Amino acid sequence: MPVAKGATLDPAQTRASILRAATGLLYQRGLDGIGVAELCATMGVSKETLYRHFGSKEGLVRAVLEARSQRIMAWVLKAVTAAGDEPYAQLAAVFDALAQWHEEPTFRGCGILNAATQQHEGPARLVAHHHLDRQLDVLTDIARRAGVSNATHLAKQFLALRVGATVLADHHADTEAALLAKQAALALLRSAITTPAPAPRP
Amino acid sequence: MPVAKGATLDPAQTRASILRAATGLLYQRGLDGIGVAELCATMGVSKETLYRHFGSKEGLVRAVLEARSQRIMAWVLKAVTAAGDEPYAQLAAVFDALAQWHEEPTFRGCGILNAATQQHEGPARLVAHHHLDRQLDVLTDIARRAGVSNATHLAKQFLALRVGATVLADHHADTEAALLAKQAALALLRSAITTPAPAPRP
DNA sequence: CGAACATCGAACCGAGCGGTTCCATCTGAG
DNA sequence: CTCAGATGGAACCGCTCGGTTCGATGTTCG
Structure with missing residues (x-):
């Protein structure tokens, strides 16, 4: 999960890590209570990465x-x-x-x-x-x-x-x-x- | 509820009318699912009137x-x-x-x-x-x-x-x-x- | 080594938000 | 009639949102 800068650690692993972190944040703050920007910042992930894996905030929520x-x-x-x-x-x-x-x-x-x-x-x-x-x-x-x-x-x-x-x-x-x-x-x-x-x- | 233009029908009556209309709209669409602008447009009330009666969207919600x-x-x-x-x-x-x-x-x-x-x-x-x-x-x-x-x-x-x-x-x-x-x-x-x-x- | 890939960070976009202000209009009370 | 007050309509403000794009950085594999 540290994910240096350009790590190709394994896309699936990145995805799972995002999923795990987002689960807690969205649960605590509510779906509309936290934006994509803060979500990414807290998880230590760039918006581009999030959108490549889930397509949209709604896709992330569904997952x-x-x-x-x-x-x-x-x-x-x-x-x-x-x-x-x-x-x-x-x-x-x-x-x-x-x-x-x-x-x-x-x-x-x-x-x-x-x-x-x-x-x-x-x-x-x-x-x-x-x-x-x-x-x-x-x-x-x-x-x-x-x-x-x-x-x-x-x-x-x-x-x-x-x-x-x-x-x-x-x-x-x-x-x-x-x-x-x-x-x-x-x-x-x-x-x-x-x-x-x-x-x-x- | 028709409330022509500058009607002084009775502020309390206006307030009650807003309250009644907003109850249904906020219930159906969710608190964050409808903005103040659309709320006012649908109710046929100006934003100024709403804010004079309830101070804020949160005040309206509480009421x-x-x-x-x-x-x-x-x-x-x-x-x-x-x-x-x-x-x-x-x-x-x-x-x-x-x-x-x-x-x-x-x-x-x-x-x-x-x-x-x-x-x-x-x-x-x-x-x-x-x-x-x-x-x-x-x-x-x-x-x-x-x-x-x-x-x-x-x-x-x-x-x-x-x-x-x-x-x-x-x-x-x-x-x-x-x-x-x-x-x-x-x-x-x-x-x-x-x-x-x-x-x-x- | 070098090409392909995954990532970060940051800038950027258009839209919608809650909230404020100004003004013309209309009503009812004096 | 006149004036205070309540209103509608519209423009406006600063901010945040979801989403896109770009360049720099680093890793993996051939």
Whole structure:
């Protein structure tokens, strides 16, 4: 990353380095909160290099968000598999990982959803939609393997708790939001198993 | 709103008219998505008038957000009181109102939380925090009058479901998020009443 | 060595931003 | 009628933005 002056260290490596640095800066300051010039200056990279690798600021943002989505999914799946085979334990692990994330001092909400909110045109909304899809898949799988009949509905309730807790941790400085969301999710799973299949009544 | 040329219709009325128009525009386009010039042109108001009434764009934003928070609270309280005295019915009414809001074609998430996410410095975050406080008060009151022992915890879980459902309705185009959140909230309340007081186990 | 390549640094561009000012116009109160 | 006040319209200001271009510097490979 020092990148002397005319180093041909490896374009792919330069690209990865930019991606890594830009991820943090765009997350902390917001997509429109930092310009390309300051971005480049802070990363120690010239604008020409950035534009050769990503084409535009929007291209950089898209790459950052997609990489972030990948990283988050890997991190969630790792927590789930580390929790063993028990659906209850896996569900608890998802929310424990959430709590751990919320406690990081640099936490500022979900970077992907924040981006989609800031840039309400552009690729961020697509990335966010896809990202939520994948998170829902994980939760649906847990619910299904727990043997409930309405796994899809239950998973959506888990997901609402998950993103709701993240928003509260951010905008309400609620340090116990993830823990309470976990207890709520476990209670819902328990209730869904004892109660066979509640017909949806509006 | 026609406001011929030099009309002294009433400064307060002008202010209210600006506030009303700006609320919609800033919500739809985002705080940074529309400039003061376009804002004024669309509203049919001169920049001088806007700056005389609100001092700065940030002042306008603050006024818009505070008015919005007031309006939302009034709307929630109206739904709650219209639901009678039963805590269950009141809780259901809160989420039914949510569903109704999500179905509006102009729905774009919670304007206050969106603003706080877009403008992560500035007054929006304070308004958002206060707004969540007040929403939590309503839910805590419902939980308390339902006779549960851990009303505060339960209310935070309701709030997480509420904001989570709103985020999913926006970013995931999830039209049934509010309904599922309602069912989850009711199940949690039911479970909290049958189960006396679950000791918080981390 | 020499050609190709990647990079930095800086200058530059047009556009849009938030904000200010001036003035002609119109209204309502005295 | 007259005058103070509120307004619209337009020009203007300094600044920052995303993006482009150019030359100098250094590395890698044949």
